[in-house]
Amino acid sequence: MSASLLVFDAPEPVCVPVSTGGAFPVRRIYCVGRNYAEHAIEMGHSGREPPFFFMKPADALLVVPEGQTGEMHYPGLTADLHHEVELVVAIGRGGRQIAAADALDHVWGYAVGLDMTRRDLQAGMKKSGRPWEIAKSFDESAPIGPITPVSVCGELLKGAITLAVDGELRQRGDLSDLIWNVRETIAAISQAWALQAGDLIFSGTPAGVGAVLAGQHMHAEIAGLPALDVRVLAAE
Incomplete structure (x- = not known):
């Protein structure tokens, strides 16, 4: 459609900086639930x-550039904002019905991300059997650091994933502990949706999720990737 036919200016695409230069334009964000066994247990579930x-x-x-500290506002409607550190997978080539053996061909790179969650709202929605997007999909709910191309870091099959709040270690796991690894996750998503270049996949969080308060600083790391730092500000 011609830009002259738009009734207002289209928003700029959301882009994530790349560690080697340039920017990755984002299309969709898929998130995997309960993908570490210990986290599943702490959320009241078990097993694969x-x-x-x-x-x-x-x-x-x-979006938090390398070496900087992002600032997110404490969201409304909650008194129980939780941190969840995750490996983010950036898709560079789309497809449907992707075989797990071929999934790496579709990975462009990786980043450190946070799946911030209004846990009290999530619990309430679960109890009433209602969708819980309100708990997961709010503004600034997905902090992310720079994307490192897979051509630079290689396939990430193992490595420490951690999150500290004000210097206190809260979450610690290893990418090898993923219940559904990245290849299997890509295969599963591509059964339900057509993946396309620009999609991001938040691959799940290890145990240790917990509340974070206004004024606190979160430091997230995954071996081989730029760290992610975010400070929580008071509500707007």
């Missing part, structure tokens, strides 16, 4: 279950 997914809008991203 079929993967399930939810989504966040692209403009929920809080």
Whole structure:
């Protein structure tokens, strides 16, 4: 459609900086639920279950350039904001019905991300059997650091994933502990949706999720990737 036919100016695409230069334009954000066994247990579940997914809008991203500290506002409607550190997978080539053996061909790179969650709202929605997008898909709910191309870091099959709040270690796991690894996750998502270049996949969080308060500083790391730092500000 011609830009002259738009009734207002289209928003700029959401882009994440690349560690080697340039920017990655984002289309969709897919998130995997309960993908570490210990986290599943702490959330009242256990074992390897079929993967399930939810989504966040692209403009929920809080993009934090390397070496900087992002600032997210404490969201409204909650008194129990939780941190969840995750490996983010950036898709560079789309497809449907992707075989797990071929999935790496579709990975462009990786980043450190946070799936911030209004846990009290999520619990309430679960109890009433209602969708819980309101708990996951709010503004600034997906802080993300720079994307490192897979051509630079290689396939990430193992490595420490951690999150500290004000210097206190809260979450610690290893990428090798993923219940559904990245290849399997890509295969599963591509059964339900057509993946396209620009999609991001938040791959799940290890145990240790917990509340964060206004004024606190979160430091997230995954071995081989730029760290992610975010400070929580008071509500707007």
